[in-house]
Amino acid sequence: MARFTFKLPDIGEGISEAEIVAWHVKVGDTVEEDQQLADMMTDKATVEMESPVAGKIVEVAGEEGDQVAIGSMLVVIETDDESAAEAEEEQVAVETPGVEAEGEVEASATTDAQDKEIREKAKANSKPARAEPVEAPSSSSRAQEKEEQGFDKLSPNGGEGRDHDKPVLASPAVRKRARDLNIDLADVASDGDRVRHGDLDAYLRYNGSQGYHAPHAERGWADETVKVIGMRRRIAENMAASKRNIPHFTYVDEIDVTELEAMRASLNANRGSRPKLTVLPFIIVAICGTLRDFPMLNARYDDEAGVVTRSGSVNMGMATQTDAGLMVPVLRDAQDMNVWQLASEIGRLSEAARSGKAKSEEMQGGTITLTSLGPLGGIATTPVINRPEVAIIGPNKIVERPVFQGDDIVRAKLMNLSISCDHRVVDGYDAASYVQALKKLLETPVLLFAD
Template structure:
């Protein structure tokens, strides 16, 4: 028998630490080589950690939500034979801030001194409920699994409305399927208070949004656009699309944006406020805010300016599916130069979106509504959509933002111009 310490490897992107978002093993479990043992989240993606050896789990590096430094112990395994541990590379040791040579491992189970204050060792993960092993065979995101574990719910007993369990399925189970029976709305008992630890993607979103609002002086401009002709064109194209994907409004909006930004380079830019440098990008790498079970993610459509509406629709579908299923690659979640955020049919009258720092603008189409409008002396039915843009006032002037939106409006209201050279 031998003890093997599995240290968190360098998982790229120049990061110094990663967050534990899910454990797939507990102390005392038998693990096999290449078995998934944990999900670790960086600023860009969730990475699956696999055990490099077979054996019995002796110790784990903390709880869900804890940060683990690159090169520090993630798990200790008692192996069946002698196993030599791979040393941590000098490059990792040199680039990992806050890791001192004499700092004890948090897995030792002893307190250590930090200055004059003695700190207890991190809590070791408690055994999971009896239904834990059944939960492993249910397709669900780490966030859903964590919530189910906190609530003491066996995921094997929860019915999924789609191909994977979502938070809405847990809500339905809590209301109707937990053995309490159906209660009419007027007879519902108030739910107990629920303390939810802010971890994983939700913590990243919270940190990024707070940093954006603290650092960027936002302003928002909203304009109404008549998309009657565009909606008629979209309907005709969808009726004759063959085996191509169905077109939403988004591909047309992206084409309009890409055709407009060359005249407004300050919109398609990133601002390094520490260096005092604004980079105006020639290519449009368009971020697409996407809601997932774990929270908001922003996959990136590379070189959007080179794609037509059908190609954009295909790429939008592919990236959205990859983000929602957790299969998006790190390079697909970084490098955007401008972002579009859309709530689809929930779009509301107007939005004031928060800029995806270090970008300087974010565009938000709102819900399409039918209303009567005047055309000369006549009153006609029209399909109208408000378009919102939030900008960094340090880089973009109000006049420029308004002029940009007006140029986009002209293209959307005269959709033939979208396809003209």
């Protein structure tokens, strides 16, 4: 047997280290060749690391959230001599130039003492498999069975002569419920080999008549410590840098989207096989149609160089909520797309972000960002700028309210629209003027399709 040290390869993009965001193995596990070992995150993407050899994991680099330098040990795998040698040759061939190897393959057989140490580590780091029974049928049907069989006449301690020295079989849900009620499962009678929800119901009915009272619900709940790692760490760092470096200001105005919503409904009714339209494609068309006159908003600000680059195309960042946190895939050359194309691309990018399949180039290079909470949009938002961009636009929830039209009161669909800007390069007058230009197009939507 030999030990193969799998070193973190050069993931590309000129990075020097990557963060461990998830382990898929632990010390003592047996792995196959090409089996997933860990997920490593760089500034741009998450990369899956796969095992180059089959064997047993005897050492790992650290915990989730730790940083691992390129070329340093990620895992050590105990394998046969030939596989280790082949993997070592292949790894050396692709090592980053200039990165000094930190470990060598140990070709000699391990000693008895080493074998014992490995077994002890594997035992200490492995968890026994749980084979809890699944939850029982509905508690009401089980409770009825108890009544029919006379279980409501049991003695206060269950009365079935259960052996308190033997473990009680119950599902995790039943165990949790019993703990919450301060009930010892050994006191609960059952007509089978395990305690079910119906058995707890019967126990509570009988003992309630004997003066049993369930404990009051605790006020509050237990503290929880959550390590900030992976995507959440990246979001925290980016948002802190944005608020620390950019003097934000937010301007909000109300837009009557009654005609726009009527047009959207008409287009959706005749869309055929094309994607369903939300309000976002229309807003993007309006943004693209007005940015030419407000180039200071479609820009990126280089803090260190003190240079603002005004973009000649609209690369629209689309703030997207995922299970890992907020991600911003980029819809490139949005100014060249119609509403149907925009709807299709929005759907594709959103799905890629949520499934973790967005490409690195799809997550960078934005010139302005659009963020929407959809029906949760609230009255108004003050979105944080996606640095190094200088502006972010946030449409809010559409609500129906009565408004005056001359002397008449009519129903109207209204939406507040927010824009946050970098006050170093955008003045308040510019932001207000821009929103007024957007308002004109959105309130008269036929203009969106005029040349």
